Amino acid sequence: xxxxxxxxxxxxxxxxxxxxxxxxxxxxxxxxxxxxxxxxxxxxxx
Amino acid sequence: xxxxxxxxxxxxxxxxxxxxxxxxxxxxxxxxxxxxxxxxxxxxxxxxxxxxxxxxxxxxxxxxxxxxxxxxxxxxxxxxxxxxxxxxxxxxxxxxxxxxxxxxxxxxxxxxxxxxxxxxxxxxxxxxxxxxxxxxxxxxxxxxxxxxxxxxxxxxxxxxxxxxxxxxxxxxxxxxxxxxxxxxxxxxxxxxxxxxxxxxxxxxxxxxxxxxxxxxxxxxxxxxxxxxxxxxxxxxxxxxxxxx
Numbered sequence: 513x514x515x516x517x518x519x520x521x522x523x524x525x526x527x528x529x530x531x532x533x534x535x536x537x538x539x540x541x542x543x544x545x546x547x548x549x550x551x552x553x554x555x556x557x558x
Numbered sequence: 559x560x561x562x563x564x565x566x567x568x569x570x571x572x573x574x575x576x577x578x579x580x581x582x583x584x585x586x587x588x589x590x591x592x593x594x595x596x597x598x599x600x601x602x603x604x605x606x607x608x609x610x611x612x613x614x615x616x617x618x619x620x621x622x623x624x625x626x627x628x629x630x631x632x633x634x635x636x637x638x639x640x641x642x643x644x645x646x647x648x649x650x651x652x653x654x655x656x657x658x659x660x661x662x663x664x665x666x667x668x669x670x671x672x673x674x675x676x677x678x679x680x681x682x683x684x685x686x687x688x689x690x691x692x693x694x695x696x697x698x699x700x701x702x703x704x705x706x707x708x709x710x711x712x713x714x715x716x717x718x719x720x721x722x723x724x725x726x727x728x729x730x731x732x733x734x735x736x737x738x739x740x741x742x743x744x745x746x747x748x749x750x751x752x753x754x755x756x757x758x759x760x761x762x763x764x765x766x767x768x769x770x771x772x773x774x775x776x777x778x779x780x781x782x783x784x785x786x787x788x789x790x791x792x793x794x795x796x797x798x799x800x801x802x
Contacts, residue, residue: 517671519606526664527591530613533663534587537656538580538768541775545576548782555786555793 565781568642576774583768590761598757610668612757616765617660622724624654632717644710647717648700649776653769655693662686673737681730682738692720
């Protein structure tokens with residue numbers, strides 16, 4: 513390990529980036545799908 | 559394949575699969591990450607940083623897999639005029655770009671303690687960055703085509719041509735000198751110890767399920783937008799026809 517860096521801070525940073533991005537992706541795709549389907553149903557008068 | 563080309567049939571299947579894939583993927587990926595973080599021992603050479611493997615490698619595979627999805631769907635659109643193929647290609651772009659970005663970010667974070675640098679302009683890292691730029695170009699082009707009503711065949715050709723970068727990423731560590739290690743997993747062979755391989759495979763399955771759920775959700779969103787626009791256009795055209 514060079515420079516005496518704390519390995520755990522790099523591990524936790526990588527996990528935080530991956531988990532946050534994945535949750536944002538899943539949440540955004542679900543939300544945009546529900547919005548688009550609700551709009552289609554509104555337009556067709558369902 | 560043409561059995562699923564009917565949008566109504568596709569929607570019936572997609573409605574049943576989207577949420578189970580998203581939830582199953584989140585649970586499985588979460589369990590694998592907890593396994594990698596809390597159970598797996600440190601590596602003899604890389605120490606604790608080996609745990610980054612469980613987010614970095616699935617993200618890299620899905621970043622490349624996303625573009626292969628685009629390329630195959632683009633081919634289906636161009637050759638067989640499959641009505642849902644264009645939607646599938648467009649739906650894979652945002653999740654593919656997200657996983658390519660996660661791969662680059664986690665790789666950079668992993669590189670600092672193991673290589674002593676955040677970034678090097680070698681074949682593997684540069685070709686992965688090119689993949690992210692290809693995704694961004696694809697998303698921008700898809701938006702412009704949807705807005706201006708241009709032919710989606712241009713997008714399909716872009717998707718096919720961009721696929722040339724995927725084997726370049728895969729072979730880059732063999733063709734050129736690189737700080738990045740050579741392939742650890744090839745067809746039927748693995749240089750990774752079982753203690754790391756098992757959670758890596760579970761994480762890959764989990765993130766893949768999640769990827770599938772996101773692609774289905776995006777396809778449903780794009781299909782619903784297209785159906786709403788078509789109905790609004792028909793409604794706007796109807797009085798003109800009556801008066802004409």
